[in-house]
Amino acid sequence: MTSPHAFQMRSRPRRTRRSEALRAMVRETTLGTGDLIWPIFVREGENIEEPVESMPGVLRYSVDRAVAAAEGAAALGIPAICIFPYTDPSLKTPACEEAWNPGNIANRAIRAIKAAVPDLAIMTDIALDPYNSNGHDGIVRDGRVVNDETVVALVRMALAQAEAGADILGPSDMMDGRIGAIRDALEAGGWQDVAIMSYSAKYASAYYGPFRDAVGAAGALKGDKKTYQMDPGNSDEAMRMIARDLEEGADMVMVKPGQPYLDVCHRVKSEFGVPTFAYQVSGEYAMIEAAARNGWIDGEKVMLESLAAFKRAGCDGVLTYFAPRVARLLSA
Template structure:
């Protein structure tokens, strides 16, 4: 259980709480639901929860203003978690897409991502999350140079012990659809993210990105999605020998759940078999929506 990380979708809007239709078995949770779920996870021995916010569209704008609100929903969720469930670690993404009205991970100049302007916001946002009590910040934006900027900002803000989990190899994948439904960016996204996420056919770029992120100060690296990129997980672990995480993303988990619901396959066996695949590939931890379910199965 100590190599599972529970991925959780939280919402600041009461009306948005409840099941995500495209992600069977997963619900958007308010803060009370988050605490209940985190307590169960901690009781099962799951060491950490990763938070992904669904933000009221009224709080979104092109400048991702809400991402820099120290009293906003995500910092409040972190503080509540650390107060009510102190035994569980808190991982929070650093990216702007939950807060932009265009659905992209960075600020836009026309139809182009403004990498350098985005970096400053990411650094400020990471410090706000650390101030709230996050144990690990996870830059998922894929902007160039963001790890070094965030590490410097955290150190200058007296957060040298807050770790960075870099989404170092994040592919421009078709497996993200249910997640975008869950956080409310699917309908807002203009264009696609292929200019800053990686080509699924390219494996060498992943090693290059990992090397850069480690040089800039990343403590751990992530491969996303997981199952289609087990070769990348293995190559990274073999080449660098650093803590290597995989993300069993929404599309992967939705397929497992849908197969079970339709009687096409045993979803419990599918879940454990895929998690075993990550471990064989060399992953030290796996982020999955099925962490609680897997932990229950492993406990018998």
């Protein structure tokens, strides 16, 4: 007998949800290993894997162990890593000279990893905070972070990283004019093929705390970074920063932090159509991991769901400390 309500039920969206095979066929957003960039921390020493207390599961690696970690990432199909240095406090100065030392810990790590895993893309960080006795991303004069003098230092840092073998430079400092200055210096120095992924929309966020512990900048920081990083309330300004950095020669752009700014990620991809990335920053990672370790959430499911959100918002890839774990899950 025909149900009196049958005419109302010709559309049944649940039909395509009833099995994993059907759900996979109609899934609009997918997450793959190729979407991942793994940030790693490097430090002096040998055979060291040192836990970062505020980021459970994340380690600082000596260069030899960083090479092994990079080999493992490549074997999992992760296409890129991003290197961040933990600098010995004795090397930090107000002028940040260690930032462009060809033999600093970051540049040694670049060379060693590139020699061992040449096909793995190596991204770097360009900002002065790991080398600055003031803890700021720029040079401080009379209590102010000075822009143009900082840009000169950032260019020197960029050239040292390019010479070491970096594939992608990641200026994260948010100084005005630094992308154009770095691009001009790369072109003039014969490093035309080195790409720039600009932290174009980097917000003055409270989500960075564990990262500052990881690179040893937390205790040194005096004041805050609100005079150069963006106000969390601004979205139109982010579009202006994206447009500026693209005009100055950025190849890819980034929004940082990630999940609290998915609306910005979506606007960037919709309005510019350029390679767009987000950084699932240390605070985002730490909240998920801490809740999972306390049994409050299913860590694996939340990890995957959080990363799918970036892809759904329009991101082409994500920097995430979860990268190796995600890659293992995706390949299982």
